[in-house]
Amino acid sequence: MIVTHDGAPREYPNLIDGKETPAADGQTFTSTNPTTGREWGTFALSGPADVDAAVRAADRAFHGPWAAMSPTQRGRLLSRWGALIAENAEFVGRLESIQNGKVLAEMRTQAIVSEDWLHYYGGLADKVEGSVVPLARSSVLNYTLREPLGVVAVVLPWNSPTFMTVMAAAPALAAGNTVVIKPSEITSASAVELATLALAAGLPEGVVNVMTGLRECGEALIDHPQVRKVSFIGSVPAGRAIGARAGGRLITSTLELGGKSPNIVFADADLDLAENGLLTGIFAAAGQTCVAGSRAYVHESVYDELVGRIVDRAGSIELGDPLLERTQMGPVATSAQLAKDEALVEKAVAEGAEVLHGGARVTVPDHPDGFFYAPTILHRAAAAHTIMREEVFGPVLAVTPFRDDAEVVALANDSDFGLAAGVWTRDVRRAHTMARALQAGTVWINTYRALAYNSPFGGYKDSGTGRNNGLEAIHQYLQTKSVWCELGTDIPDPFVIRV
Numbered sequence: 001m002i003v004t005h006d007g008a009p010r011e012y013p014n015l016i017d018g019k020e021t022p023a024a025d026g027q028t029f030t031s032t033n034p035t036t037g038r039e040w041g042t043f044a045l046s047g048p049a050d051v052d053a054a055v056r057a058a059d060r061a062f063h064g065p066w067a068a069m070s071p072t073q074r075g076r077l078l079s080r081w082g083a084l085i086a087e088n089a090e091f092v093g094r095l096e097s098i099q100n101g102k103v104l105a106e107m108r109t110q111a112i113v114s115e116d117w118l119h120y121y122g123g124l125a126d127k128v129e130g131s132v133v134p135l136a137r138s139s140v141l142n143y144t145l146r147e148p149l150g151v152v153a154v155v156l157p158w159n160s161p162t163f164m165t166v167m168a169a170a171p172a173l174a175a176g177n178t179v180v181i182k183p184s185e186i187t188s189a190s191a192v193e194l195a196t197l198a199l200a201a202g203l204p205e206g207v208v209n210v211m212t213g214l215r216e217c218g219e220a221l222i223d224h225p226q227v228r229k230v231s232f233i234g235s236v237p238a239g240r241a242i243g244a245r246a247g248g249r250l251i252t253s254t255l256e257l258g259g260k261s262p263n264i265v266f267a268d269a270d271l272d273l274a275e276n277g278l279l280t281g282i283f284a285a286a287g288q289t290c291v292a293g294s295r296a297y298v299h300e301s302v303y304d305e306l307v308g309r310i311v312d313r314a315g316s317i318e319l320g321d322p323l324l325e326r327t328q329m330g331p332v333a334t335s336a337q338l339a340k341d342e343a344l345v346e347k348a349v350a351e352g353a354e355v356l357h358g359g360a361r362v363t364v365p366d367h368p369d370g371f372f373y374a375p376t377i378l379h380r381a382a383a384a385h386t387i388m389r390e391e392v393f394g395p396v397l398a399v400t401p402f403r404d405d406a407e408v409v410a411l412a413n414d415s416d417f418g419l420a421a422g423v424w425t426r427d428v429r430r431a432h433t434m435a436r437a438l439q440a441g442t443v444w445i446n447t448y449r450a451l452a453y454n455s456p457f458g459g460y461k462d463s464g465t466g467r468n469n470g471l472e473a474i475h476q477y478l479q480t481k482s483v484w485c486e487l488g489t490d491i492p493d494p495f496v497i498r499v
Contacts, residue, residue: 166194356377
């Protein structure tokens with residue numbers, strides 16, 4: 001049952017096998033509302049015993065009621081789950097804004113569109129098909145089956161918890177797997193609520209389980225012998241560690257990691273659109289998105305004009321309580337992230353960058369203890385500087401002029417990351433040439449920060465492995481079995497391989 005949230009602290013247990021379950025040892029941890037800087041919720045601090053209980057529940061459901069359903073039945077339940085999330089979008093959105101500080105309009109929208117993701121993958125559930133292989137030997141019937149893996153561990157970040165829970169869980173469940181979700185300790189409440197809605201939609205107990213906890217909980221989950229795949233969205237260091245742990249057990253992982261995405265504006269671009277796109281790329285969600293366009297490359301002929309425009313726009317961004325409709329940018333999610341923003345900007349200045357706007361913590365009326373950081377624009381940062389190499393994950397934009405196409409391709413690709421890129425131009429030939437040249441999993445042309453349930457999303461280089469969304473995602477939660485049936489009666493030589 002959905003609880004009515006009034007902003008007061010409340011306790012959240014785990015949700016394991018369809019039941020609210022405190023941590024086995026009774027321990028808890030707290031989370032902080034970044035707008036107020038005060039503690040907000042108390043959560044179960046899960047340990048190995050809780051992990052084992054959740055995974056075993058998921059495994060029982062995988063071999064029991066979930067497997068007993070037809071793919072069509074499973075798909076209908078996923079669609080119903082999506083509809084319930086959308087019906088409760090206001091509640092879910094407010095809950096997320098309280099947890100991570102992102103504006104309500106954004107979090108409400110993410111809850112609403114979760115229905116599209118679950119409807120899409122619900123529709124794919126009964127379209128997972130094998131094939132008949134036309135072998136040279138006509139006496140043999142050879143066909144393939146696409147089968148689910150088993151229990152999938154879903155380990156999530158804090159910046160878009162509902163959206164990313166659905167993005168990871170929907171294809172896994174549509175493929176016939178069950179899931180154990182380990183949300184970020186910063187945004188654990190919404191995961192528990194989503195699992196409650198899954199039960200209300202009719203998904204059997206144990207199909208969707210949620211354990212809250214810290215790093216040790218996630219490690220125990222990945223190491224559990226009954227977990228057959230890991231889906232992780234988060235930072236590069238954590239992704240490396242998770243991929244290594246999964247690989248050590250010879251299970252696969254889908255890793256959607258960080259970015260340092262270039263947003264490139266050519267001389268012929270529509271500057272009104274480009275201005276909006278640069279702002280969208282870095283100041284939406286206070287820059288706390290993996291695709292943040294944190295490196296802006298602007299052609300030298302329009303550099304001064306466009307940079308002046310975005311500096312002016314940055315100065316007019318309304319900072320404040322994310323639950324208020326007038327607010328355009330809320331706080332960053334944690335005190336640690338605030339300290340990181342401050343430290344990286346200070347280092348950028350020490351290395352020679354110049355602050356054009358912002359560059360400091362901001363005190364917001366009514367919320368003096370909130371984790372607010374000003375929309376920040378830097379220039380004169382060299383390609384080798386830390387601010388151009390490391391992901392800030394905050395509202396910090398570095399702008400750089402360029403002369404020609406070859407130079408900007410080299411600058412854009414000079415990064416360990418490769419998640420996304422933006423291109424702003426009216427030249428169709430240039431647009432598609434750049435799309436091929438840029439080393440990124442997603443290239444946006446005359447738009448930015450757009451996603452769809454049926455379009456694959458993921459990174460090149462250190463930005464990850466595998467893909468979320470689209471047909472490619474569901475295939476990553478399936479394994480292929482080849483079945484051979486000899487129809488003939490000839491007796492072959494038993495000492496020679498049959499090819």
